[in-house]
Amino acid sequence: MNFEVQTLRWYIAVAEELHFARAAKSLNIARTTLSAAVIELETELGYPLFVRGASPTQLTEDGIQFLSTARVLVDEEERRVAEEAALRASQLHTLTVGYTEGVTPTKWVRIWAERFPEIAIDLVPSTPDTQLSLLREGAVDVAFVRLPVDRDGLSVIGLYEEVPVVVVPKDHPVAAFDRISVSDLSDEHLLHDLDEVPEWTAIASEVADGTRLALPPIESTSELVEYVAAGLGIAIVPQSIARLHARKDLVYRPVDGVAGSPIAIAWPSQETTDNVEEFVGIVRGRSVRSSRGTPTAPDKTKKPRPTKPAKKVQRPATPRSKRSRR
Incomplete structure (x- = not known):
């Protein structure tokens, strides 16, 4: 069963406050909105979380058990979001470039360092036997490869041919x-x-x-x-x-x-990041004036993307009270 993370947070707030009005105030939402969310959650679960008509507010036995589950789910989601953010940050500040035997990427690395000094480049040497595996396994973001290669799932741009x-x-x-x-x-x-x-x-x-x-x-x-x-x-x-x-x-x-032996630059098509596009542009001779700008800077001329709905998380199985009913 999946739950909205936001709903779980709202439920935890009420369960800890044991007071709908105070919880709603702390969440900066209307009390009616909070009550409706809790009722919807109880309907989805198939059992009540709060004792009906109790004053002050009291949790049912199922409500107490689900509170532990909700906290675990929210903690897991927060950890996942933090890990993804850390990964994105590391990718933004590092570009990993593979280069097959015989290719010297020094010139392009120097130009990159001049234009984007805040984003480091890691160079990874390869051979015709390992150049594709490094790309497909995610060990490098972009690579100089010696053709021919299996182009499935890759964007490949020819650069020059060796004698x-x-x-x-x-x-x-x-x-x-x-x-x-x-x-x-x-x-x-x-x-x-x-x-x-x-x-x-x-x-x-x-x-x-x-x-x-x-x-x-x-x-x-x-x-x-x-x-x-x-x-x-x-x-x-x-x-x-x-x-x-x-x-x-x-x-x-x-x-x-x-x-001759053609040399190309290649990268996974589904991983076409701003950093990759900037590096490919440098390799193809894009000037400073035609550069897309700092890869990490958002383009203010673009319309904002629609906000995605809150992610649902999978609820692990929890013990049920004998008095609970579906």
Whole structure:
């Protein structure tokens, strides 16, 4: 059974005062309004809360038991409201931004700090394997992701496309060129799953003649780079990742004929907060003049939203008096 929180508070006031007039005065409402609310509550419960005709006002046994229940329900509701308010406050004053490997969000974070110094940004690194789970689990508010991604439930805006490069040992023949075509790599052993670089797979000699060896277990880009340095094969990765893992014994060269790696900004569509909108605007180049303003400040030009009715709470089962009747 559900009850209006306001009605429960009114009932508690009468039960504690044991006087309708004084309770109504303390609540700053009309006595008739208070009496009507109590009668409606008794009707909903199916039993009287106050002894009829008693002077001074007296609680029935059911009324005494329900008073304890009402206090618990009101306390739970107040705690819930406080927790939600605290959560909203923390979200307003912190924006959590995820960024996949190879993305450097420094410029946008700096601009954010200049425009909204009262709202901190927490940066959370990710990989193509973890970038979506961080978003869907709520670990980040917004994230820079490497496409493709499952867009279900997400808002996704493309930003730019990275150039693919081949990473080879410093003494590899590819190192002599400024850039290379994917067709020139057809006789190489690529340390990726075949579906990761379909352009190479379509022309690879080892795929065509069935001599391709199984890949070693590769858990990270760092491990991939180690295998390349050991001469076990080559890798084709976005240029930013090659730069991130640059080392003196390796070189990287742009590869023609391989699709670029798109970078996008994404966030859960149902969690499009003012903070998220402001950050996306900064990333897309919104100027200070076109900024929506401080995320926490209300827009006074908008009409106020209609007030929602008071939330009802679920009443737990309470013991019934043998004399109570429904």
